[in-house]
Amino acid sequence: MKKQYYKLLYILPVMAALNLTSCKPKTASTATSGDAAQKVYVAPGQHDELYGFVSGGFSGQLSVYGIPSGRLLKVLPVFSQNPENGYGYSEETLPMLNTSHGFVPYDDLHHVQISQTNGEADGRWVFVNGNNTPRVARIDLTTFKTAEIIELPNSAGNHSSPFITENTEYVVAGTRFSVPDDGVEYPIHTYKDNFKGTISFISVDKDKGDMNIAFQLQVPALNFDLSHTGKGPSSGWFFFSTYNTEKAYTLLEVNASQRDKDFIMAVNWKKAEQMVKEGKAKPRAGKYAHNKWDESKHMGVSTIKDNVLVLTPDQLKEVCYFIPCPKSPHGTDVDPSGEYIIGSGKLAALLPVFAFSKIQKAIENKDFDGEYDGFHVLKYESVLHGEVKKPGLGPLHTEFDDKGNAYTSFFVSSEIVKWNVKSLEVLDRVPTYYSIGHLTVPLGDTRKPYGKYVVAYNKITKDRYLPTGPELTQSAQLYDISGDKMQLLLDFPTIGEPHYSQIVPASLIKDKSVKIFKIEENNHPYVAKGEGQAKVVREGNKVHVYMTMIRSHLTPDNIEGIKVGDEVYFHLTNLEQDWDIPHGFAIKGANTAELLVMPGETQTLKWTAKTPGIIPFYCTDFCSALHQEMTGYMRVSPAGSNTPLRFGTGENAPGPDTK
Amino acid sequence: MQAQSTKKGLLSITRILSVIGGICLILVIFLPIWKIELDAPQYPEGLVMKIHANKLAGDVEIINGLNHYIGMRTLHADDFVEFAVLPYILALLGLFGLLTAFVNKKWFFFVWAGSLVLFAILAMVDFYIWEYNYGHNLDPTAPIQVPGMAYQPPLIGFKQLLNFGAYSIPDLGGWLMFGVGFMLVFLAYLEIKTMKKHA
Numbered sequence: 001m002k003k004q005y006y007k008l009l010y011i012l013p014v015m016a017a018l019n020l021t022s023c024k025p026k027t028a029s030t031a032t033s034g035d036a037a038q039k040v041y042v043a044p045g046q047h048d049e050l051y052g053f054v055s056g057g058f059s060g061q062l063s064v065y066g067i068p069s070g071r072l073l074k075v076l077p078v079f080s081q082n083p084e085n086g087y088g089y090s091e092e093t094l095p096m097l098n099t100s101h102g103f104v105p106y107d108d109l110h111h112v113q114i115s116q117t118n119g120e121a122d123g124r125w126v127f128v129n130g131n132n133t134p135r136v137a138r139i140d141l142t143t144f145k146t147a148e149i150i151e152l153p154n155s156a157g158n159h160s161s162p163f164i165t166e167n168t169e170y171v172v173a174g175t176r177f178s179v180p181d182d183g184v185e186y187p188i189h190t191y192k193d194n195f196k197g198t199i200s201f202i203s204v205d206k207d208k209g210d211m212n213i214a215f216q217l218q219v220p221a222l223n224f225d226l227s228h229t230g231k232g233p234s235s236g237w238f239f240f241s242t243y244n245t246e247k248a249y250t251l252l253e254v255n256a257s258q259r260d261k262d263f264i265m266a267v268n269w270k271k272a273e274q275m276v277k278e279g280k281a282k283p284r285a286g287k288y289a290h291n292k293w294d295e296s297k298h299m300g301v302s303t304i305k306d307n308v309l310v311l312t313p314d315q316l317k318e319v320c321y322f323i324p325c326p327k328s329p330h331g332t333d334v335d336p337s338g339e340y341i342i343g344s345g346k347l348a349a350l351l352p353v354f355a356f357s358k359i360q361k362a363i364e365n366k367d368f369d370g371e372y373d374g375f376h377v378l379k380y381e382s383v384l385h386g387e388v389k390k391p392g393l394g395p396l397h398t399e400f401d402d403k404g405n406a407y408t409s410f411f412v413s414s415e416i417v418k419w420n421v422k423s424l425e426v427l428d429r430v431p432t433y434y435s436i437g438h439l440t441v442p443l444g445d446t447r448k449p450y451g452k453y454v455v456a457y458n459k460i461t462k463d464r465y466l467p468t469g470p471e472l473t474q475s476a477q478l479y480d481i482s483g484d485k486m487q488l489l490l491d492f493p494t495i496g497e498p499h500y501s502q503i504v505p506a507s508l509i510k511d512k513s514v515k516i517f518k519i520e521e522n523n524h525p526y527v528a529k530g531e532g533q534a535k536v537v538r539e540g541n542k543v544h545v546y547m548t549m550i551r552s553h554l555t556p557d558n559i560e561g562i563k564v565g566d567e568v569y570f571h572l573t574n575l576e577q578d579w580d581i582p583h584g585f586a587i588k589g590a591n592t593a594e595l596l597v598m599p600g601e602t603q604t605l606k607w608t609a610k611t612p613g614i615i616p617f618y619c620t621d622f623c624s625a626l627h628q629e630m631t632g633y634m635r636v637s638p639a640g641s642n643t644p645l646r647f648g649t650g651e652n653a654p655g656p657d658t659k
Numbered sequence: 660m661q662a663q664s665t666k667k668g669l670l671s672i673t674r675i676l677s678v679i680g681g682i683c684l685i686l687v688i689f690l691p692i693w694k695i696e697l698d699a700p701q702y703p704e705g706l707v708m709k710i711h712a713n714k715l716a717g718d719v720e721i722i723n724g725l726n727h728y729i730g731m732r733t734l735h736a737d738d739f740v741e742f743a744v745l746p747y748i749l750a751l752l753g754l755f756g757l758l759t760a761f762v763n764k765k766w767f768f769f770v771w772a773g774s775l776v777l778f779a780i781l782a783m784v785d786f787y788i789w790e791y792n793y794g795h796n797l798d799p800t801a802p803i804q805v806p807g808m809a810y811q812p813p814l815i816g817f818k819q820l821l822n823f824g825a826y827s828i829p830d831l832g833g834w835l836m837f838g839v840g841f842m843l844v845f846l847a848y849l850e851i852k853t854m855k856k857h858a
């Protein structure tokens with residue numbers, strides 16, 4: 001008898017284990033339904049319906065995807081050097097990465113905004129932020145090149161950027177790290193007294209896109225996280241999420257998470273603009289670089305500027321208002337109507353929706369809940385439209401469709417939740433793989449969303465793809481949102497770490513895409529517009545090589561008379577005027593990079609002669625059947641030798657008879 | 660209609676169509692006359708060379724760039740004396756048509772129709788000779804040499820030349836010229852028929 005009891009003791013745990021396993025709910029990791037493949041299939045030779053511009057995060061670059069196929073079309077170098085095409089290495093592109101700290105060849109690119117007209121994407125430019133050394137870049141969508149980079153003085157951690165107003169009047173940039181003015185130091189523990197928050201308003205030229213820092217708002221030393229412009233009725237306003245209202249300067253993880261509510265700062269930017277027009281802003285010292293690409297010269301120019309106009313807190317009481325928002329809000333998103341503002345408290349268990357009309361009424365009725373650093377705090381209940389109850393855990397960002405629904409990403413519960421903006425009712429939820437950060441509905445932050453898809457950009461990848469060692473790619477998922485229920489369609493890898501993106505119909509951009517640069521419009525100072533203009537010119541120890549490239553030779557392809565210690569500038573002009581015939585250039589021992597030169601363009605690589613010898617150079621882009629023949633030699637003689645400067649190609653190459 | 664025509668005068672339809680034909684010939688001066696379309700695997704968008712009365716248009720520079728592989732001479736409008744005289748010949752033939760209606764003499768019409776047809780034949784012969792010369796007189800040092808291969812484009816129609824398919828057809832101006840030519844042959848037939856009736 002006793003023995004049998006013992007037997008039972010063996011069996012019980014086994015049975016319990018079996019029972020528990022069968023109780024564990026199945027994961028939905030394979031939950032794609034039958035027609036998913038068809039919905040993302042773009043047949044060979046066909047084009048995707050949408051362009052996706054996806055931030056590269058710590059890669060500092062911007063990637064371009066075709067949606068719905070998830071095909072990577074191009075990585076556009078913005079803040080980081082790109083040896084593949086010489087961006088950030090060629091003499092022409094070096095100035096683009098200049099800052100008040102000198103050459104900063106990388107950054108942390110988080111957010112993306114496509115230019116808008118009347119609150120709708122117009123497909124002219126993409127703006128992106130550099131989080132680290134605070135910068136905003138503009139990319140021209142005819143050439144897909146970085147056209148301009150502007151640095152922000154008296155700022156740090158340019159995170160709530162580069163969000164734009166409805167007619168691209170301004171790009172904003174708020175400080176995630178509040179700091180004292182540049183060049184001033186204090187004990188860190190005097191944060192509360194000496195640190196400042198800064199919101200920069202960068203004006204954008206309507207026609208050319210040229211950026212300028214129009215003015216800055218000096219605001220309390222909070223961490224400004226994200227922002228979005230108002231729309232329609234709220235179009236004169238901007239909304240910034242903040243955290244660390246505790247003003248902690250150490251162990252923020254704990255110390256900046258104490259208050260039950262932080263703020264969304266509502267900014268009446270029209271009013272601020274008016275005050276600046278009336279001359280009320282004061283100049284403040286602040287050194288910053290402003291780098292512009294000159295398309296006719298194929299060259300960047302960097303200018304250092306040294307002051308900005310600032311509106312100080314005492315002037316801003318009628319401009320900035322604080323809206324209490326639960327627990328360290330991250331995303332602040334405005335619905336297509338412009339009436340509802342969603343604050344996503346990343347540690348909150350609910351999702352507050354504020355009503356713009358109520359905000360206006362509360363300001364009018366002075367319905368305040370005290371002050372914070374001298375600014376009015378609006379009463380939470382007075383401006384609240386309602387709360388989405390138990391939506392999920394760790395809400396981060398919200399995008400919208402064209403049917404009155406919102407899609408919010410939840411990092412902790414790793415899901416997208418669809419809910420109705422007016423009724424606040426949760427309608428559907430789908431898992432993401434894993435721990436979603438940003439999400440994007442095509443045109444989902446404009447007045448006219450294209451509510452067919454939502455893309456999830458995740459922070460954790462784990463088992464989604466074939467493993468590649470400890471360092472994995474990041475993962476994105478595409479969902480169909482055209483029906484009542486969201487449907488997972490596709491999983492695709494991304495570059496760097498994707499944060500925000502913008503997805504727009506291809507028709508807005510594709511027909512404006514430039515195919516070649518016209519050689520007759522090339523105003524580069526070292527252009528050679530034909531082989532007849534190719535030459536080598538010595539100026540002291542600097543040697544300028546005006547070299548042409550055309551299928552399948554370089555001119556000159558024999559160069560003699562270079563001496564140790566010379567700085568040789570290879571100015572490569574691609575003479576081709578045919579679509580998709582770039583030429584590359586690489587030279588042995590170059591401490592820089594290769595070049596890719598587009599048809600009609602001129603780019604320059606600097607090369608220093610260190611030892612005597614014969615140095616080959618060649619085309620790196622398989623341009624033609626005779627690409628392997630597209631090569632040349634340079635003879636480097638000892639310093640002080642009397643080798644004459646001779647050069648040429650073919651019959652003109654330096655031979656025994658020529659001098 | 661026959662009632663209106665006299666023994667030496669023209670049918671009214673001949674007079675009206677002669678005016679239209681003359682205007683068409685003058686229009687041809689401003690239109691592309693012939694085109695050679697080229698397709699290759701790496702040129703899905705295609706390349707085209709358009710031959711006008713006074714110039715070459717289209718992707719001439721790109722075609723010249725490609726032709727250097729096989730050692731074909733580069734095409735330059737300056738090398739063709741035809742481009743200097745063609746506009747005048749067309750203008751003259753056009754005026755001739757207008758005058759035909761005005762002069763209203765059968766012999767005048769036949770001389771005009773005859774010269775136009777003769778011009779068309781000569782032009783095609785000239786075009787063929789040019790194509791032959793460009794296709795056969797190749798640079799002996801060219802990088803790509805295929806024994807026995809010539810690159811003469813077709814006078815009219817399609818021909819495969821290495822990776823390029825060449826398709827040679829009249830363009831708008833060419834079609835107009837052909838149209839006028841056929842019209843004149845038809846009118847000549849009508850005129851001869853009425854002449855026989857009168858005889």
